[in-house]
Amino acid sequence: MINKQHITERFIKYVMIDTESDPNNPAFPSTEKQWDLARLLEKELKAIGMQEVDLDENCYLMATLPSNLDYEVPTIGFVSHIDTSPDFTGANVKPRIVEDYQGNDIILNEEKRIILSPDDFDDLLQYKGQTLITTDGTTLLGADDKAGITEIVSAMEFLINNPSIKHGRIRICFTPDEEVGKGAHLFDVDKFGAEWAYTMDGSQIGELEYENFNAASAKVTINGKIVHPGYAKGKMINSMLIASEFINALPQDEVPEKTSDYEGFFHLHDIKGDVEQTVLEYIIRDHNFDLFEKRKYLMQKVAFDFNERLGKDLIHVEIKNQYFNMKEKIEPVLHIVDIAEEVMKDKGIKPLIKPIRGGTDGSQLSFKGLPCPNIFAGGHNFHGRFEYVPVESMVKATEVIVGIAQKVAEKYA
Incomplete structure (x- = not known):
């Protein structure tokens, strides 16, 4: 015994x-x-x-x-x-x-x-x-x-x-x-x-x-520009506000608290930021390898689309595979x-x-x-x-x- x-x-x-x-x-x-x-x-x-x-x-x-x-x-x-x-x-x-x-x-x-x-x-x-x-x-x-x-x-x-x-x-x-x-x-x-x-x-x-899960980490770096708020019109770029838009551009129901079983997700687990720069730390998970690759692509595409719309290369996404x-x-x-x-x-x-x-x-x-x-x-x-x-x-x-x-x-x- x-x-x-x-x-x-x-x-x-x-x-x-x-x-x-x-x-x-x-x-x-x-x-x-x-x-x-x-x-x-x-x-x-x-x-x-x-x-x-x-x-x-x-x-x-x-x-x-x-x-x-x-x-x-x-x-x-x-x-x-x-x-x-x-x-x-x-x-x-x-x-x-x-x-x-x-x-x-x-x-x-x-x-x-x-x-x-x-x-x-x-x-x-x-x-x-x-x-x-x-x-x-x-x-x-x-x-x-x-x-x-x-x-x-x-x-x-x-x-x-x-x-x-x-x-x-x-x-x-x-x-x-x-x-x-x-x-x-x-x-x-x-x-x-x-x-x-x-x-x-x-x-x-x-x-x-x-x-x-197939697993990856993603570091999203968003660069802004700080100027005196009293003279900011047309000049200031608030990286925290862009970060908020980026977060909301990803599927809102594909997060850990709303998924189960074989469903994958994007999980934002850390934010550090100010007007000049905000860094978002994500993990990306999916059991299906093709869906996993699509998730990584989607995150890169969201960043690309933002940069195109803003006319500036403000968002950089670094993705690293962790395990399969x-x-x-x-x-x-x-x-x-x-x-x-x-x-x-x-x-x-x-x-x-x-x-x-x-x-x-x-x-x-x-x-x-x-x-x-x-x-x-x-x-x-x-x-x-x-x-x-x-x-x-x-x-x-x-x-x-x-x-x-x-x-x-x-x-x-």
């Missing part, structure tokens, strides 16, 4: 270490504090009996659980990321434990009147009677992806302590900077040496995903998804096979030659103060890892 209390204590230990990444720093890792958790994990993996524990100069931590079989089976892997999102502070996390949750409002912070309520997040009602770990309302929690790390370490420890459970060679890796899109950039697939892997980076219990839909790389080896699905059913978990409205290290790793579907880690409301994770979901995810190891040994016997 997976020890629930042990899972809880391990997870809390990890989330109290600040590992927030920085999208504006090109270094690996993008923040020095990611090393704090990486070094702790390095020591812990050695202590539980993992082999070939290696923390490289870029903060990628790999380790091996050797096979205990007398026949050959494929080497498989499990991957999670060390960093937490820069969207919300991960410093001074103070996790709260809510035992035997009964579907009520949870007061995260009485002083600031911050409440986690099923009126706003009805998924809470799935977890009546369970133990929830929440924030105190002032930080994110870090279940994305310290829940995944907890589950992988706990599963490896369980297999080491229970040698009667048969399994092949298993490789694990904890990566830096996934939240800023770089988690797989320096991942050495050959060194990892697995035929396929699974990222433990999904949300609610049962999620099993092998499709994700891993579906095309997974479908030829769909049996690796089938294995995870079978294990979930064996464990009494209803598989939720659906597209990821986002990306994981697995999407980039799949294109680097390591097919890598995504499995639930259990958390909800990632990247913000309302993040929470049911402990029972982390226990189940740990059981799924163990079950996949067993299933591969059985199928290739």
Whole structure:
């Protein structure tokens, strides 16, 4: 049996270490504090009996659980990321434990009147009677992806302590900077040496995903001209007003808060500006590659049309691809998804096979030659103060890892 209390204590230990990444720093890792958790994990993996524990100069931590079989089976892997999102502070996390949750409002912070309520997040009602770990309302929690790390370490420890459970060679890796899109950039697939892997980076219990968005970032720079407002007629160009027009020229219903399932979007996530210059930061997402390309083209066309109408080259759009839909790389080896699905059913978990409205290290790793579907880690409301994770979901995810190891040994016997 997976020890629930042990899972809880391990997870809390990890989330109290600040590992927030920085999208504006090109270094690996993008923040020095990611090393704090990486070094702790390095020591812990050695202590539980993992082999070939290696923390490289870029903060990628790999380790091996050797096979205990007398026949050959494929080497498989499990991957999670060390960093937490820069969207919300991960410093001074103070996790709260809510035992035997009964579907009520949870007061995260009485002083600031911050409440986690099923009126706003009805998924809470799935977890009546369970133990929830929440924030105190002032930080994110870090279940994305310290829940995944907890589950992988706990599963490896369980297999080491229970040698009667048969399994092949298993490789694990904890990566830096996934939240800023770089988690797989320096991942050495050959060194990892697995035929396929699974990222433990999904949300609610049962999620099993092998499709994700095609993704790009877009930086829209709008240049204006400042002159004294009393003498501005025919001279001033207010970049903020042009920016407002640009924003409204994109499809108003194709935004995250109005889309779901396979629907793509334009997401404006940052604005900085004054009269002289305004910069808009967007992400562009679509599951369909052709529609993804059309979205990038549309943004460039809107800028071109504005410049034509204004008679000046005021708007510049810089678009960078981030990752692509891993579906095309997974479908030829769909049996690796089938294995995870079978294990979930064996464990009494209803598989939720659906597209990821986002990306994981697995999407980039799949294109680097390591097919890598995504499995639930259990958390909800990632990247913000309302993040929470049911402990029972982390226990189940740990059981799924163990079950996949067993299933591969059985199928290739």
